[in-house]
Amino acid sequence: MKVILVVVTIGLFGFLLGKFIKHKSLYPFMPFRYDFRKRRDTFRKTLEFLDKTKARLIIETGTSREGLHGAKSNGAATIVFGKWAKQNNAFLHSVDISEKSVANSQKEVTNQDLGKIVQIHLSDSVEFLRNFTEPVDFLYLDSYDYSDDREVQIKSQHHHLQEFMAIEDKLHDNSIVLIDDCDLPNGGKGKLVVAYMLQKDWKVVMNEYQILLVRKSFSV
Template identity: 70%
Template sequence: MKIIGITLLIGIVGFFIGKFIKHKSLYPFMPFKHDFRKRRDTFLKTMELMKRFGAKIIVETGTSREGLRGAKSNGAATIVFGKWTKENGAFMHSVDISEESVKNAQEEVDRQGLEKFVQIHQSDSLAFLENFNEKVDLLYLDSYDYSSDVEVQKKSQKHHLEEFKRIEGQLHDTTIVLIDDCDLPNGGKGKLVIAYMLERGWKILIESYQVLLVRENLILNETS
């Protein structure tokens, strides 16, 4: 019985150690309890670059409809980058076509005290981006939900490519582009837009679940 008890205890301890190792927080920037898992490293690098280049305007397509509750599932980027704007004198625009998503995201923005630094727009992202007239320092693409349906996948990929084309004229030499949900079947959301960008002097800095891209001159500085 004693051996069984010790074995059980070791199993329980191992389970919690495994959970702890997999837990990837943004602490101390965000409370430790929030697990950003597959997005943590790309979020950290993105914020490092924004700090280095003095980013002031962030544009996100696809708002965080679950607030911080969605840290592990969808990244809660509206809140993460929203907090960054508050701490660094910047401003964030987040656009989503869904009334419910906008409502839920706005509630979390208000709850976190970010309403002076984050504006959430209910609009088709293509129309919003086409009429956006400020220079963009970080472009975060995460709209048009992906699925196992191949036709939906193609539509999502085309949508993200079109989003980039609509805002391309407002990007500059130190603009950072982060694309979510790329490590998914058939190339994920970024398949077409990444190919388009690589043909136009952009380079991949990090390629994982999210893909982080910068201008070629910046990636040379990263490696020099």
């Protein structure tokens, strides 16, 4: 009986330790319970760059359709960068083509009291970016969903390239670009856009599940 109790206790301890090690929070910036897993380190570096460059205008393509509860699955970037914007006198535009995604994201933005800082637009992202007229300090590309289907993968990669090309001339020397869902079969969302950027004057700072890029001349 005693042996069984010891084995169960060790097993439970190991399970909890494993969970704790895998859990990647953005604490103290975000509450500890939210697990940002594969995006945690790139988010952290991006937040550091946003601080250093004193970013004022952020654009996100593809909004947080699962609110903050989607931290592990989708990233919850609308809330993470919206919160940063609120604390730093900045503004976030988030654009999404789906009414449902916009409604869900808007609900969370309101819950988090970010309504004056985050504006969610219902539009195709490329069209939105083409019509945008202000300088952009941080561009986060995370719209057209990637999947296992090769045709969808190609469409998603082209869409993210089109997004970048639509807003490219609004990016300045210290702009930051982050692309989601990259470390996936056949190159993920960033395959074409990263190749395009590297031919221009951009460099990769972090290459993980997300890819973080700045200009070669970036200085902070």
